[in-house]
Amino acid sequence: MPLTHVQIVLSHTSHPGNIGAVARAMKTMGLGTLKLVQPKHHPSAEALAMASGADDVLQQAQVYQNLSEALAQTHWVIGTSARLRSLRWPQLSPRQAAAQLLEQASHGPVALLFGRERIGLTNAELDQCQALVNIPANPHYPSLNLAAAVQILAYELRLAADAQPSAATATAPLPDDEQPASQQQLEDFYQALEHTLIAIDFLDPQNPKHLMRRLRRLYGRQPPLSVKEINILRGILTQTLRTKNRAI
Numbered sequence: 001m002p003l004t005h006v007q008i009v010l011s012h013t014s015h016p017g018n019i020g021a022v023a024r025a026m027k028t029m030g031l032g033t034l035k036l037v038q039p040k041h042h043p044s045a046e047a048l049a050m051a052s053g054a055d056d057v058l059q060q061a062q063v064y065q066n067l068s069e070a071l072a073q074t075h076w077v078i079g080t081s082a083r084l085r086s087l088r089w090p091q092l093s094p095r096q097a098a099a100q101l102l103e104q105a106s107h108g109p110v111a112l113l114f115g116r117e118r119i120g121l122t123n124a125e126l127d128q129c130q131a132l133v134n135i136p137a138n139p140h141y142p143s144l145n146l147a148a149a150v151q152i153l154a155y156e157l158r159l160a161a162d163a164q165p166s167a168a169t170a171t172a173p174l175p176d177d178e179q180p181a182s183q184q185q186l187e188d189f190y191q192a193l194e195h196t197l198i199a200i201d202f203l204d205p206q207n208p209k210h211l212m213r214r215l216r217r218l219y220g221r222q223p224p225l226s227v228k229e230i231n232i233l234r235g236i237l238t239q240t241l242r243t244k245n246r247a248i
């Protein structure tokens, strides 16, 4: 069932009570995979108390030292933000985000990423997301408690999953190279792309002008790049460097 393919990732959570409340919010809606990136305190009695009967979700939560590791096996990531950001990440409503996540979840693990209590997600973290979701709120006070934000989005996922006809979830599996590329493969590609663009003097590292961020938006559009497409792009980069080196 695609709902079990939706992972909740919390970055640098300060309050252990929030982690417990998130576990509870997830379990009530049928989500089970919680990933924690450098939580301030974990495990903790406070989290366990807030989790109530959802201690299984809490105890199975995996802890990571950095976000890339937490997302490596997923192929579609939606970040959450209480504010609208200046650079144009595609912005989704909770309903649109739930539909998109479930659609992608039929091809494998996807993630919904939540930020720090005080400052939310950094731009570097948002760079690893394909889209952003914003929960509409009071413009003068738009910042929900972390677990409350998880609850709302988990509820939307639940509604979307319940509305799916069961036949739609049983689509035939795609061949291996038609599968969406993983975040790890994408990150490796962006690194190779940046390296090549610098080598051919298209990207000036002293004056990058958000080029890589824009390219991430371009390659991150739906539908996601497949393993085969990433391999073609990597092949082009390799050949570009080869030709350039021959020309020197």
Ligand code: SAH
Residues within 6 Å of the ligand: 080, 081, 082, 083, 113, 114, 115, 116, 117, 118, 119, 120, 121, 133, 134, 135, 136, 137, 142, 143, 144, 145, 146, 149
């Ligand atoms: N000042 C921070 C607020 C952090 S609230 C900011 O501007 O992002 C902690 C986390 O809860 C956020 O990182 C986000 O994951 C989630 N959150 C809170 N309010 C939200 C909202 N209105 N829409 C989407 N996510 C929200």
